[in-house]
Amino acid sequence: MARINSPDDLERIRQEIRSRRDPNEPCVSICVGAGCLASGAGEVLSAFEAEIEKQGLKAEVDTKGTGCPGFCERGPVVVIYPEEICYLQVKPEDVPEIVSQTLEEKKLVDRLLYVDPSTGEKATHEYDIPFYKNQERIIIGSNIKIDPKSIDDYLAIGGYSALAKALLQMTSDQVLEEVKKSNLRGRGGGGFPAGRKWEGSRNAPEPIKYVIVNADEGDPGAFMDRALLEGNPHSILEGLTIGAYAVGSHEGYIYVRQEYPLAVENVTIAIKQAEEYGLLGKDILGSGFDFVVKVHKGAGAFVCGESTALMTALEGRAGEPRPKYIRSNVVGLWGRPSVLNNVETWANVPLIINNGADWFTQFGTDGSKGTKIFSLVGKINNTGLVEVPMGGTLRHIIYQIGGGIPGGKKFKAVQTGGPSGGCLPEELLDLPVGFDELTKAGSMMGSGGMIVMDEDTCMVDVARYFLNFLTDESCGKCVPCREGIRQMLKTLTNITQGKGREGDIELLEQLAEVAGEASLCALGKSAPNPFLSTLKYFRDEYEAHIKEKRCPALSCKELIAFHIDPEKCRACTICDRKCPSDAIKGGKSLIHIIDQEKCTKCGTCFEVCPPRYDAVRKISGEPVPPPIPEEARTIVRKRKQK
């Protein structure tokens, strides 16, 4: 491929790519993001290729593995162009029917369409499905349209036009002003205005500067950055290059965790392609601006998502943070000004340049502009990635888009902001989602994880879970974090194990205050948040654990027991057969009994007991009834007695 030397060249090549493609030609797009791959999207893609070949349609029909469109719950997701028919949960055995019916005869395969659970209506197109309809997908919406390994696909949807505009039609000052005017705030957690960060670097006297993509997405339950980097790597490169131009940097880094091998692969391919096209490297688009990008793999340390720790890791050392008397945008990587932004922040940049700050600021609230991608997970019907304008309510996201809580359970809390965030209760469901609003409520935006919890989730256990995670991930450099979080975890673990004592809550509050005030970096400073927010909104659960040795959610293993109700058991033997620890004394026509000594409380019996019997009970805070005597176990005899 020839180098692109000017914006005119770029437009010419874009037209060439578009003219080679017939918009009316059928194309089968399959999400091959990590979620769908795990559900078997790879096999579906191969099945399509084989079937299309077999039916002799190879010349007419294109197949494409694309990035993640977000609807992970119903993966593998298949979209058929040009009609944009959306099939969900497609299996390889469905493929011959799709090819013969939809591709050849232009008929729908009804059973693979989305069915609205409330109305029973079917949706043919992606945009008819409520999950998508209620979103504003300006960033993630492109994922399903392009093969992330093809720069031509990105060019065909208008890619790199923002770069051309920035480099050739705008001065670096104007680019910076536009980003400042858009009030784009960092999507990685802190919410610091990107434009101000850039300006600080630009004004720093040191001539060599760096720009960095933070793709060390470590929040458990958050995967929007991965979806972007895997699904549309060129958009991140384009944003990064524009940022570099505004700041005056000629070297960029992408720090991506090695747990995301597909993201590493796709972004590495994208860099190579961009270099071949002359969109990275020397004299980009004939503008005289030089810029190179390197990929660094993170070796697995949550703290490396913190800016100074990440830069230390880039230098090839153990990623420990440093005090930030001077911000890293002035003294960062190798002591030089370094702009670090999160993947999603960079992805917004080309949109702002192309459409202008005024377009961008129409989305969102006063303090939080634009859209935000959330990963909506946990006890929710539609698990997936959701992009909404800032300022929408939690209720809208959880119920309109997420489809509510599965199994008729009751909503209890939603956790936002990852391990540094907090849990918000039902009373706050109408809270608008924005940086400042969430912080005020005791949680935070974080990178956008949104974990929904129902009545079966124990809030003390959730706090323990996050502190366990943070104890593990604390780098150990400063004492308040290393020792403080550990002590908090110890006390919380005791509480969940029924060993809580009067005064534990006050002790935890003290520890939380010290860790929050005195820790070196945001990891330790925000570590008490999961505890503080659950205490604020669910204090009764803490008290039940400590005073009554009872877990109200029936979740803490040490505080619950399983018991088979002798009145209800019909001796169907299912639980006996499924019990992994041989703890159920079963037998034909004999009421089953759980041996409390052997029971590991895995809950399998509770789950497999047929609902029509509903004989297994979870109990907490009360003694387990004694097993019924041997002679009373025979079910037939019992019936006769009646």
Place this chain on the structure above:
Amino acid sequence: MDKDRIDRIIDKHGCEPSYLIQVLLDIQAENNWLPREALERVAERLQVSMTRIQHIATFYKAFSLVPKGRHQIHICVGTACHVRGASRVLDTVEGLTGIKPGETDLDLKFSLETVNCLGCCALGPVVEIDGKTHGKMSPAETADVVKNYE
């Protein structure tokens, strides 16, 4: 792991000390663990001290200083999987294999690790064995899957 392979990895990264972590990651990927001789070679070629290498090799989760088992079990304990019961799945696997996270059994059959989100939250709880993802796992199903590995 022979010297040539290590040298090739080091050269691929231009023999740059700032690429130390990348070099160790590649060795880990090829060899599944970091033998002492390999680390000594890296120290010699990159001119970095063994203490710094030890620091890095123990700081980051990706590295192992002991050999790993034939099958790698990764249990996702990310928040989404946790609220859907990942700890019960983990208990089951610990019971079956007799090892805790971070350990390898004496026959080098299984290595068990917990991971904090594989990004397949729709499928939680998720167990990944040798790169194959098993979704929506219950303790009983997990036991069935793990028993299949030799």
